[in-house]
Amino acid sequence: xxxxxxxxxxxxxxxxxxxxxxxxxxxxxxxxxxxxxxxxxxxxxxxxxxxxxxxxxxxxxxxxxxxxxxxxxxxxxxxxxxxxxxxxxxxxxxxxxxxxxxxxxxxxxxxxxxxxxxxxxxxxxxxxxxxxxxxxxxxxxxxxxxxxxxxxxxxxxxxxxxxxxxxxxxxxxxxxxxxxxxxxxxxxxxxxxxxxxxxxxxxxxxxxxxxxxxxxxxxxxxxxxxxxxxxxxxxxxxxxxxxxxxxxxxxxxxxxxxxxxxxxxxxxxxxxxxxxxxxxxxxxxxxxxxxxxxxxxxxxxxxxxxxxxxxxxxxxxxxxxxx
Amino acid sequence: xxxxxxxxxxxxxxxxxxxxxxxxxxxxxxxxxxxxxxxxxxxxxxxxxxxxxxxxxxxxxxxxxxxxxxxxxxxxxxxxxxxxxxxxxxxxxxxxxxxxxxxxxxxxxxxxxxxxxxxxxxxxxxxxxxxxxxxxxxxxxxxxxxxxxxxxxxxxxxxxxxxxxxxxxxxxxxxxxxxxxxxxxxxxxxxxxxxxxxxxxxxxxxxxxxxxxxxxxxxxxxxxxxxxxxxxxxxxxxxxxxxxxxxxxxxxxxxxxxxxxxxxxxxxxxx
Numbered sequence: 175x176x177x178x179x180x181x182x183x184x185x186x187x188x189x190x191x192x193x194x195x196x197x198x199x200x201x202x203x204x205x206x207x208x209x210x211x212x213x214x215x216x217x218x219x220x221x222x223x224x225x226x227x228x229x230x231x232x233x234x235x236x237x238x239x240x241x242x243x244x245x246x247x248x249x250x251x252x253x254x255x256x257x258x259x260x261x262x263x264x265x266x267x268x269x270x271x272x273x274x275x276x277x278x279x280x281x282x283x284x285x286x287x288x289x290x291x292x293x294x295x296x297x298x299x300x301x302x303x304x305x306x307x308x309x310x311x312x313x314x315x316x317x318x319x320x321x322x323x324x325x326x327x328x329x330x331x332x333x334x335x336x337x338x339x340x341x342x343x344x345x346x347x348x349x350x351x352x353x354x355x356x357x358x359x360x361x362x363x364x365x366x367x368x369x370x371x372x373x374x375x376x377x378x379x380x381x382x383x384x385x386x387x388x389x390x391x392x393x394x395x396x397x398x399x400x401x402x403x404x405x406x407x408x409x410x411x412x413x414x415x416x417x418x419x420x421x422x423x424x425x426x427x428x429x430x431x432x433x434x435x436x437x438x439x440x441x442x443x444x445x446x447x448x449x450x451x452x453x454x455x456x457x458x459x460x461x462x463x464x465x466x467x468x469x470x471x472x473x474x475x476x477x478x479x480x481x482x483x484x485x486x487x488x489x490x491x492x493x494x495x496x497x
Numbered sequence: 498x499x500x501x502x503x504x505x506x507x508x509x510x511x512x513x514x515x516x517x518x519x520x521x522x523x524x525x526x527x528x529x530x531x532x533x534x535x536x537x538x539x540x541x542x543x544x545x546x547x548x549x550x551x552x553x554x555x556x557x558x559x560x561x562x563x564x565x566x567x568x569x570x571x572x573x574x575x576x577x578x579x580x581x582x583x584x585x586x587x588x589x590x591x592x593x594x595x596x597x598x599x600x601x602x603x604x605x606x607x608x609x610x611x612x613x614x615x616x617x618x619x620x621x622x623x624x625x626x627x628x629x630x631x632x633x634x635x636x637x638x639x640x641x642x643x644x645x646x647x648x649x650x651x652x653x654x655x656x657x658x659x660x661x662x663x664x665x666x667x668x669x670x671x672x673x674x675x676x677x678x679x680x681x682x683x684x685x686x687x688x689x690x691x692x693x694x695x696x697x698x699x700x701x702x703x704x705x706x707x708x709x710x711x712x713x714x715x716x717x718x719x720x721x722x723x724x725x726x727x728x729x730x731x732x733x734x735x736x737x738x739x740x741x742x743x744x745x746x747x748x749x750x751x752x753x754x755x756x757x758x759x760x761x762x763x764x765x766x767x768x
Contacts, residue, residue: 458625
């Protein structure tokens with residue numbers, strides 16, 4: 175602890191002592207304490223790096239290096255069954271000239287837009303209820319935990335859970351048919367865009383709730399009392415005080431939703447049933463046929479698009495104080 | 498006057514009831530589908546994939562442990578346990594060390610922080626593809642224990658790290674300084690002061706990390722190699738299993754996760 179005040183004081187005393195001793199011409203070996211402290215000090219300077227290095231190494235190895243390799247491989251050639259090192263723009267040209275690309279991106283953006291809208295419309299009221307209407311901190315934490323539990327369980331199981339509800343012979347159709355509201359089973363419930371959006375909202379809504387809840391909980395409650403005392407209406411308080419102060423939370427939640435949905439391929443596959451397209455699924459299909467360079471070019475474009483959206487969000491809202 | 502300061506948040510306004518109903522519906526939305534597969538997994542031998550439930554029983558839960566026509570759950574389950582254990586130990590160690598490092602400002606701390614966040618929010622297909630390409634270029638074959646481990650770490654590490662940061666934020670450094678002043682070295686201070694104090698939280702973080710790894714699917718899906726982990730095996734089943742055994746597996750593995758989460762939340766203690 176180089177910042178520890180007591181240690182600093184000890185060091186100063188010892189230094190002064192040593193300096194005095196050296197001035198007096200005292201034997202040099204007496205200053206072993208000073209030497210020890212120099213070692214200790216350099217260890218203290220070095221310590222954070224040593225402690226942080228395992229994580230830095232793991233992330234370099236499994237995150238940075240693979241993504242750099244994607245960048246490199248996106249310029250390689252593919253001869254039908256294997257990839258060979260080269261420098262060609264063919265992969266990018268075929269990404270940008272294929273009309274599948276544009277359609278897939280538009281479809282993916284549609285999912286991003288819909289999932290973002292619904293997670294916000296569901297997540298904000300839930301977070302608002304938890305932070306402003308649930309009276310005791312104990313209960314706030316408990317109910318928040320209830321919302322987070324499914325996040326720790328299996329995504330696959332959570333998606334499978336929709337099958338007996340939404341299928342052609344599913345519970346929803348049975349109830350609707352039985353009550354006579356419809357006379358044909360609804361086909362759009364499963365293996366459709368609807369099912370994909372529903373599945374993603376179900377999986378990812380917690381990523382919107384948690385950051386908004388966090389920023390709502392940090393709002394100083396006296397600000398609201400002050401606004402009310404100055405005559406603001408309930409909605410006025412929300413619009414002028416609560417909403418601006420929770421904007422960073424919304425921004426962080428939005429970043430999560432955008433990045434999660436942009437690369438989605440599992441929900442699209444399971445809930446979309448083969449007909450629905452997304453960029454993630456396109457890349458997955460290309461990997462399946464071992465077209466790594468083309469998949470890599472697509473992935474780099476996907477990364478750039480995602481980063482652009484994320485940085486646009488960061489430009490609009492300053493999230494720094496939340497971190 | 499004092500009462501008025503507190504009351505606006507406790508007063509039951511109409512909006513309270515509207516939002517309370519909304520919250521209730523949300524919880525139903527969150528847990529409802531899971532409950533349906535719990536019910537459907539508790540059927541007799543004549544059960545099907547859809548309602549109505551014809552008879553109740555534990556037939557399909559028992560079937561999970563039998564030799565399956567379409568897949569075997571015991572081995573993937575063992576793989577997931579082994580991988581989860583390794584991931585948990587590695588993640589907890591790295592997260593504790595780096596969270597301790599982050600208490601002091603050091604050069605590159607901002608870069609490492611954003612790198613960790615990036616690991617959390619990077620589109621998962623990039624991890625899967627990146628590791629796949631890396632192993633391909635290196636001439637290694639992908640395997641759940643190598644490339645799978647890497648994929649899991651990119652997911653568990655940032656989450657465990659963020660929780661550990663929060664834990665060390667609340668940790669009072671004077672305990673360590675006292676130990677230091679009394680002559681304990683860094684290692685001794687850690688093992689005798691820091692570790693016992695953070696132990697309950699650490700166990701909680703460990704269990705949550707384990708469930709994350711145990712249930713991880715997207716990042717591992719393309720790099721698991723020849724042998725599947727449990728979520729991958731279940732995903733494979735979705736296309737070719739037409740019996741409630743599918744729901745039974747889902748129920749069992751979800752209950753397993755639930756119990757780990759319950760223990761984690763119970764032992765997790767605020768410092």
